[in-house]
Amino acid sequence: MKLKISLALLVAAVSGVLNAADNWPQFRGPGAMGVSANANLSVEWSATKNVEWKTELAGRGWSSPVVWGKKVFVTTVTTDGEQWVAKKGLYFGGNRYQPPKGKHQWKVICLNLETGKVLWERTPLAGMPRGSIHIKNSYASETPITDGERVYAYFGNHGLFCYDMAGKQLWKKEWPAVKTRYGWGLAASPVLHDGRLYIVNDNEEQSFLVALDAKTGKQIWRTERSGEKSNWSTPFIWQNKLRTEIITPGTRKNRAYDLEGKLLYQFGGSSSITIATPYAKFGLLYITSGYVGDRKKPIFAIRPGAKGDISLASDQDSNAHIAWCQRRAGPYNPSTIIYGDLLYVLLDRGLVSCFEAKTGKAVYGPERVVPRGGAFTSSPWAYNGKIFFLDENSVTHVLQAGREFKVLRQNRLTGKEGICMATPAMAGDRLLIRTDARIYSIRSVAE
Numbered sequence: 001m002k003l004k005i006s007l008a009l010l011v012a013a014v015s016g017v018l019n020a021a022d023n024w025p026q027f028r029g030p031g032a033m034g035v036s037a038n039a040n041l042s043v044e045w046s047a048t049k050n051v052e053w054k055t056e057l058a059g060r061g062w063s064s065p066v067v068w069g070k071k072v073f074v075t076t077v078t079t080d081g082e083q084w085v086a087k088k089g090l091y092f093g094g095n096r097y098q099p100p101k102g103k104h105q106w107k108v109i110c111l112n113l114e115t116g117k118v119l120w121e122r123t124p125l126a127g128m129p130r131g132s133i134h135i136k137n138s139y140a141s142e143t144p145i146t147d148g149e150r151v152y153a154y155f156g157n158h159g160l161f162c163y164d165m166a167g168k169q170l171w172k173k174e175w176p177a178v179k180t181r182y183g184w185g186l187a188a189s190p191v192l193h194d195g196r197l198y199i200v201n202d203n204e205e206q207s208f209l210v211a212l213d214a215k216t217g218k219q220i221w222r223t224e225r226s227g228e229k230s231n232w233s234t235p236f237i238w239q240n241k242l243r244t245e246i247i248t249p250g251t252r253k254n255r256a257y258d259l260e261g262k263l264l265y266q267f268g269g270s271s272s273i274t275i276a277t278p279y280a281k282f283g284l285l286y287i288t289s290g291y292v293g294d295r296k297k298p299i300f301a302i303r304p305g306a307k308g309d310i311s312l313a314s315d316q317d318s319n320a321h322i323a324w325c326q327r328r329a330g331p332y333n334p335s336t337i338i339y340g341d342l343l344y345v346l347l348d349r350g351l352v353s354c355f356e357a358k359t360g361k362a363v364y365g366p367e368r369v370v371p372r373g374g375a376f377t378s379s380p381w382a383y384n385g386k387i388f389f390l391d392e393n394s395v396t397h398v399l400q401a402g403r404e405f406k407v408l409r410q411n412r413l414t415g416k417e418g419i420c421m422a423t424p425a426m427a428g429d430r431l432l433i434r435t436d437a438r439i440y441s442i443r444s445v446a447e
Helices: 002-022
Strands: 051-056 066-068 071-079 104-112 118-127 150-154 160-164 169-173 191-193 196-201 208-213 219-224 236-239 244-248 254-257 263-267 279-281 284-288 299-302 322-326 337-339 342-346 351-356 362-368 381-383 386-390 395-400 407-412 425-427 430-434 438-442
Touching: 066 425, 071 150, 104 150, 118 160, 118 169, 191 236, 236 279, 337 381, 342 362
Parallel strands: none
Antiparallel strands: 051 438, 066 071, 071 104, 104 118, 150 160, 160 169, 191 196, 196 208, 208 219, 236 244, 244 254, 254 263, 279 284, 284 299, 299 322, 337 342, 342 351, 351 362, 381 386, 386 395, 395 407, 425 430, 430 438
16 A cells, blocks of 8 residues: 555656646746747748648737646737837837737636637726837737736736636736836736746836735835836746845946845946846856947856855956856847757847857857848747748747757748747747747647
């Protein structure tokens, strides 16, 4: 009897680990790394090849899908008015200082992972937008997050809404709407850690970092981010060998806080616009920014244990707490990715560079993924010895991982996807690609 019980517990434990490995609970997945170890993920697809299912999505949203168990969660915003049409690529003239006309509906949608069937759809808010956005932004750009018990959908100026896995609203939280730089709107996604939900709201009025009880929505603490204005970076919880830190990139200062909101250290040197998401590997923290109009486009690798101001002097590329810095290598919209021991950088116009992640030493690049100027916003992902770059035209460019630059193939969806800006998700052997029009489940089909 004891043997049977022990075997049952072992099977349950292994099953739990496998299930956990199949979850993709937040933006860029576990650890915000964008990497999967599943060997069965497909490396080749088209609009018809290796498409398990596709589901139409009304409205617009650049949030990524998140997955727990057999459920996929995604957000979108529909409108009774005319949907703005944005052209692809980088350009000036996208500022919109007044919100679009028409009543909008903010939606949280749950799909079946295996079939794409809509399990439930909720509309936590309907009305006129509470502020403007850039023509290439959306009112559902923040990626939801889930802990397997609840899903949290954050819509920036329009509130935070918590549901159980069956779609029952448990609580909501709203803050006064704030102005953002050039009227671009908000985009930073929430993060979870140890029963707390953390949100950064960087804006032109009063930037702040707030901690909420994930179960009840009650505010635990709030820290004002003095001197910081609009940023669009999702924070990161860095659990290093010395302590746990809340990492918040910023145009004025990159800052680290303890779990009670107290400032641990900070450093300057960022680009004038900060978007990319931090992550950690090899005991180092990686923070990047790279607005295309700036000379400063840094990639920083930070050692744990810092205190105070650790900014580099103008003639330094490292110090006691900054292991290395590449001052002109950072991307604008996409986040970087580490796969193996190499760090890959995708620039918005389709140039790729590669560096040694531990040392910052250049390996190659920049090299062109596309023959002419490209348009890339979503962040890269990696598996099976390959790096994947999805462009705004719904074409995924497949790069061989390693020290030699080698493009292997292009995987094309249809020409009717609209603009593609959401970062894909991976769940087990499924790749979920969200376009402006629909969401695809890409899965290898046995011959």
